[in-house]
Amino acid sequence: MDVPSMIMGAAIASVVWIVLWPRRRDRDEEDLPPRG
Structure with a gap:
């Protein structure tokens, strides 16, 4: 294999x-604070 x-x-x-x-994406969104 190369x-x-x-x-x-x-x-x-x-x-x-x-x-x-x-x-992981859902859990990260829940852990992270809301942006804005």
Whole structure:
């Protein structure tokens, strides 16, 4: 395997993991104070 391809795969996997994990986003929004 080439190193660049592995790095790209890891980056895409991390992005997909964050997108498919709504619990952290909801919990962060609840913990953070309201903006404005």
